[in-house]
Amino acid sequence: MGFKFRKANLNDIDELEHLIELSAKSINSLFYTESEINAALGNVWAVDKQLLIDQTYWIVENLEGIVIGCGGWSKRKLLFGKPKSLTQTESELKPGLNPARIRAFFIHPEYTRRGIGKKLLIKSEIEAQFGGYNSLELVATLSGEKLFSAQGYKKIKTFELNLGNGITNKVVLMNKTIASTF
Numbered sequence: 001m002g003f004k005f006r007k008a009n010l011n012d013i014d015e016l017e018h019l020i021e022l023s024a025k026s027i028n029s030l031f032y033t034e035s036e037i038n039a040a041l042g043n044v045w046a047v048d049k050q051l052l053i054d055q056t057y058w059i060v061e062n063l064e065g066i067v068i069g070c071g072g073w074s075k076r077k078l079l080f081g082k083p084k085s086l087t088q089t090e091s092e093l094k095p096g097l098n099p100a101r102i103r104a105f106f107i108h109p110e111y112t113r114r115g116i117g118k119k120l121l122i123k124s125e126i127e128a129q130f131g132g133y134n135s136l137e138l139v140a141t142l143s144g145e146k147l148f149s150a151q152g153y154k155k156i157k158t159f160e161l162n163l164g165n166g167i168t169n170k171v172v173l174m175n176k177t178i179a180s181t182f
């Protein structure tokens with residue numbers, strides 16, 4: 001396919017923010033209004049530095065080195081958005097007891113439906129499983145729900161996420177059981 005998958009680091013933040021904005025404004029315009037997208041961007045659709053520090057976030061580059069996808073998993077409690085403070089022990093989940101999180105999948109609009117999201121998801125699931133987790137949980141956007149349902153995630157509930165100023169986004173809490181390696 002000519003795509004390079006690698007772990008994201010703190011030097012990638014600008015490119016990741018650019019990709020997230022591009023992906024959200026394009027792909028999610030089928031599912032959310034402009035004001036809903038703008039309210040979510042930089043707020044709940046954002047780079048979580050903690051995942052870069054934990055080395056649980058993937059980046060995908062095309063042959064020219066342009067960032068065209070991102071997504072990962074987390075061993076922290078936060079389900080979406082950015083943490084208030086970094087590397088807090090109390091934010092950690094317990095493998096085998098808590099579900100690991102699947103976090104922040106964004107694909108460049110010119111590269112969607114080529115299986116990149118699915119590949120990122122499989123890589124994330126394998127790492128979480130290797131980390132001792134036996135289930136996964138996430139809050140999906142309406143476009144994300146389609147990817148995650150296709151990969152066996154079950155809907156727990158749909159709800160309106162409050163983004164302030166009277167704006168909400170319809171999102172879906174989902175989970176999946178995976179076999180623990182321990």
Ligand SMILES: CC(C)(COP(=O)(O)OP(=O)(O)OC[C@H]1O[C@@H](n2cnc3c(N)ncnc32)[C@H](O)[C@@H]1OP(=O)(O)O)[C@@H](O)C(=O)NCCC(=O)NCCS
Binds near residue numbers: 028114117
């Ligand atoms: C959700 C998203 C990451 C999916 O990435 P992607 O690389 O396009 O997904 P894939 O090509 O790997 O899709 C794998 C399968 O998931 C399902 N799927 C993914 N997107 C779909 C869509 N828009 N409509 C219907 N099915 C879809 C299909 O079954 C697809 O297989 P197929 O193309 O062979 O039919 C992408 O749409 C995106 O970036 N959305 C905007 C950002 C966002 O809201 N992210 C989710 C945060 S939770």
